[in-house]
Amino acid sequence: MKSVKQKSAPRAATRSDTLRSQLENLIVDGHLKPGERLDETELASRFNVSRTPVREAIKSLVATGLAEIRGRQGASVTVLSIPVLLEMFEVMATLEGMCSGFAARRSTAAQRTRLREIHTELIRANEAGEPEAFYKVNALFHDTIYEASHTNFIAEQTWQLRRRLAPYRLRVTYQPGRMQATLVEHLRIIEAIEAADGKAATQAAMDHVKLLGDDLPDFIASIQKSIIGD
Amino acid sequence: MKSVKQKSAPRAATRSDTLRSQLENLIVDGHLKPGERLDETELASRFNVSRTPVREAIKSLVATGLAEIRGRQGASVTVLSIPVLLEMFEVMATLEGMCSGFAARRSTAAQRTRLREIHTELIRANEAGEPEAFYKVNALFHDTIYEASHTNFIAEQTWQLRRRLAPYRLRVTYQPGRMQATLVEHLRIIEAIEAADGKAATQAAMDHVKLLGDDLPDFIASIQKSIIGD
DNA sequence: AATTACTATTCTGCATACATAATGGTAGCA
DNA sequence: TGCTACCATTATGTATGCAGAATAGTAATT
Numbered sequence: 214m215k216s217v218k219q220k221s222a223p224r225a226a227t228r229s230d231t232l233r234s235q236l237e238n239l240i241v242d243g244h245l246k247p248g249e250r251l252d253e254t255e256l257a258s259r260f261n262v263s264r265t266p267v268r269e270a271i272k273s274l275v276a277t278g279l280a281e282i283r284g285r286q287g288a289s290v291t292v293l294s295i296p297v298l299l300e301m302f303e304v305m306a307t308l309e310g311m312c313s314g315f316a317a318r319r320s321t322a323a324q325r326t327r328l329r330e331i332h333t334e335l336i337r338a339n340e341a342g343e344p345e346a347f348y349k350v351n352a353l354f355h356d357t358i359y360e361a362s363h364t365n366f367i368a369e370q371t372w373q374l375r376r377r378l379a380p381y382r383l384r385v386t387y388q389p390g391r392m393q394a395t396l397v398e399h400l401r402i403i404e405a406i407e408a409a410d411g412k413a414a415t416q417a418a419m420d421h422v423k424l425l426g427d428d429l430p431d432f433i434a435s436i437q438k439s440i441i442g443d
Numbered sequence: 444m445k446s447v448k449q450k451s452a453p454r455a456a457t458r459s460d461t462l463r464s465q466l467e468n469l470i471v472d473g474h475l476k477p478g479e480r481l482d483e484t485e486l487a488s489r490f491n492v493s494r495t496p497v498r499e500a501i502k503s504l505v506a507t508g509l510a511e512i513r514g515r516q517g518a519s520v521t522v523l524s525i526p527v528l529l530e531m532f533e534v535m536a537t538l539e540g541m542c543s544g545f546a547a548r549r550s551t552a553a554q555r556t557r558l559r560e561i562h563t564e565l566i567r568a569n570e571a572g573e574p575e576a577f578y579k580v581n582a583l584f585h586d587t588i589y590e591a592s593h594t595n596f597i598a599e600q601t602w603q604l605r606r607r608l609a610p611y612r613l614r615v616t617y618q619p620g621r622m623q624a625t626l627v628e629h630l631r632i633i634e635a636i637e638a639a640d641g642k643a644a645t646q647a648a649m650d651h652v653k654l655l656g657d658d659l660p661d662f663i664a665s666i667q668k669s670i671i672g673d
Numbered sequence: 674a675a676t677t678a679c680t681a682t683t684c685t686g687c688a689t690a691c692a693t694a695a696t697g698g699t700a701g702c703a
Numbered sequence: 704t705g706c707t708a709c710c711a712t713t714a715t716g717t718a719t720g721c722a723g724a725a726t727a728g729t730a731a732t733t
Contacts, residue, residue: 276506
């Protein structure tokens with residue numbers, strides 16, 4: 214789901230847009246940690262452009278919440294407090310639930326097959342002990358559900374929120390037992406979608422995203438490692 | 444709820460930020476209709492600034508979804524399709540529901556009193572036949588609920604989505620019977636919050652936002668008037 | 674030794690200039 | 704008369720220059 218927002222127009226890639234996308238990926242992939250400074254001149258020279266497109270890219274990131282600006286003191290990658298993170302997970306659970314619910318009612322046979330394939334691949338990655346691969350394929354699983362939901366706005370919102378949370382989830386994925394649990398939860402979602410049971414699919418997806426039981430303290434503890442400095 | 448996102452820092456108002464806010468208000472208030480062009484040079488001369496802050500403001504609007512850019516062909520106020528609008532209302536209902544639910548559990552006595560006051564004012568505006576006043580006070584009612592929810596992210600998201608939908612709702616508010624119905628629905632929400640009944644509050648708010656029965660075709664019919672050109 | 678004040682440097686915010694793509698209009702040709 | 708091609712104009716994208724604010728570092732005073 215590289216581009217939910219892709220429009221009909223071929224849109225010539227401007228430096229500004231390219232940069233935004235690059236910076237976004239750096240943040241989402243954890244190469245730019247929350248709290249890290251986004252120095253305009255440094256980024257400009259690093260990407261061989263002038264400060265103008267850099268500034269515009271940063272403005273976009275700020276508007277989407279990935280970066281924040283404090284007065285005239287430059288931008289930095291957004292640092293999310295734990296209360297806010299919990300709220301975001303709550304919304305995320307709801308949105309994922311909606312996507313799964315729609316997917317149960319609207320998915321094509323090909324998309325359901327695709328989900329099974331991805332699930333198989335996830336099992337493989339887990340058994341092979343490849344957390345990085347697991348992380349990527351897992352994202353693919355969710356992207357496929359968004360697509361299968363045949364929604365525009367909801368899928369886009371869910372995807373965006375997922376990316377905002379990504380920097381904080383990176384470390385969680387690798388925690389022992391989490392991958393195994395994910396597989397079980399995914400299976401529940403898949404089966405509900407295959408059964409065209411919207412309610413069950415919604416519930417399964419919500420449960421999957423929600424931070425329950427032991428995961429919550431683990432998650433909170435892991436957050437500190439995601440943030441720069443302190 | 445002028446600024447949910449207001450941070451501790453005093454943040455010196457930059458021209459770029461001021462402009463973004465101004466343009467946002469123009470869009471939300473319907474003075475810039477969906478589809479209307481956002482000419483950089485024209486806006487620059489109109490607001491007596493250079494193109495740079497104008498561009499940055501537009502970039503922000505695009506990132507938040509209020510405006511859209513097609514390639515190198517300039518920006519314009521976002522035109523939402525009916526399917527997307529319906530999705531947005533669905534998410535809106537969920538978010539409003541969450542806010543009300545939280546408000547039922549977290550609101551202060553002062554905030555509950557405030558809701559009653561606003562409700563009284565709404566009744567007055569209705570009886571006096573002042574739809575513009577009704578519209579404004581109505582927004583205040585919802586802002587107060589967001590505040591009473593004592594959430595950060597959720598309230599902010601709800602508020603933002605509300606603003607994105609605003610241009611399309613302007614005409615709906617004035618439809619006959621809608622104000623009367625709103626009052627009844629608001630009362631349900633207030634009573635649920637006063638009873639500290641989270642579930643009931645959530646449900647009441649969702650029902651209030653959802654487009655039900657006759658409202659849907661009315662709404663769809665009214666949209667055309669909101670859009671420029673065609 | 675610690676704190677404060679001042680200065681210098683750095684970085685942000687804004688304006689302007691230039692290059693390139695898109696649009697509109699006109700002229701030429703079929 | 705209608706269509707196409709070319710040119711002019713306009714507007715967007717990018718670079719650069721300048722002014723002002725913030726930060727850091729140093730020196731001076733208590």
